[in-house]
Amino acid sequence: MTYPIGADNPMRAQFSARAGYQGLHVGWQLQAGVGTITLRRPERKNPLSFDSYAELRDLFHGLRFATDVKVVVLAGAGGNFCSGGDVHEIIGPLTRMAMPELLAFTRMTGELVKCMRACPQPIVGAIDGVCAGAGAMLALACDLRYGTEAARTAFLFTRVGLAGADMGACALLPRVIGQGRASELLYTGRAMTAAEGLAWGFFNALHAPDALLSEAQAMARELAAGPSFAHGMTKTMLAQEWSMGIDQAIEAEAQAQAICMQTEDFRRAYEAFAAKRKPVFQGD
Secondary structure (H helix, E strand, O other): OOOOOOOOOHHHHHOOOOOOOEOOOEEEEEEOOEEEEEEOOHHHOOOEOHHHHHHHHHHHHHHOOOOOOOEEEEEEOOOOOEOOEOHHHHHHHHOOOOHHHHHHHHHHHHHHHHHHHHOOOOEEEEEOOEEEOHHHHHHHHOOEEEEOOOOEEEOHHHHHOOOOOOOOHHHHHHHHHOHHHHHHHHHHOOEEOHHHHHHHOOOOEEOOHHHHHHHHHHHHHHHHOOOHHHHHHHHHHHHHHHHOOHHHHHHHHHHHHHHHOOOHHHHHHHHHHHOOOOOOOOOO
16 A cells, blocks of 8 residues: 555654644744744844753754655744854853763764754755854754845854864865865854855855745745655755765765656656646655
8 A cells, every 4th residue: 555645644653743842942833844943042142052952953853754844944033043052051061061971962962963964854044143153053054044134154163262173064164165264264263244155155145134034934935845855865965975976976866866756746747747737746
């Protein structure tokens, strides 16, 4: 028996992407296949706490199994994205921890980025105002990033006496903006302006602050209307091919494309083309 993507498919029960989920500092809404995650501490520019790190890690991990979530939007409340780890709630306690506890913490923060990269849904970041430290890493881990003229993105780990190598920064940032530009930002901790971010490829586009979230969600809806299984395969290949030679990459893409050719969405696209109409993808 072949199960459709509908409600009777037993694979849907693995993760409940219910619209009413709310974490301590993390908001969640689901509408028409688009999940919106909102960092919700606007009075302090949405800093991360030990709890919100774990909430985000667990939410992105769960999204790997959410067949009804096609695309994710990540945003911050109150005109800022995220100011990074809370100085009093995280940095202070870290100075009093022993090495095993410190390593457990840095592994947890890295696991958040790994979960963002491993979930099959494209992640669209809506970046306004302050985007610093771990917040900059959340933005970097998104697949697409929209910003505003007010966005200031700073990988400021060296400003607090740490290496610029945090949560995968030395692997991810050079691939997005280039080795030399990444080196400058990671050594100095200075803020990258919105104009620089757009010119360097960090941002896909800039929008007015009052239009930012709606533009990010519009792109998310456009992607959600596409072949979601194939989008997940594209995201997987973009990540895996970093460590492949060209021959390996071509073979991996041959296998990935052959898998996608077995989907119903591939058949739907052909039939729609033959009938001179727009295809309606369903994700199977």
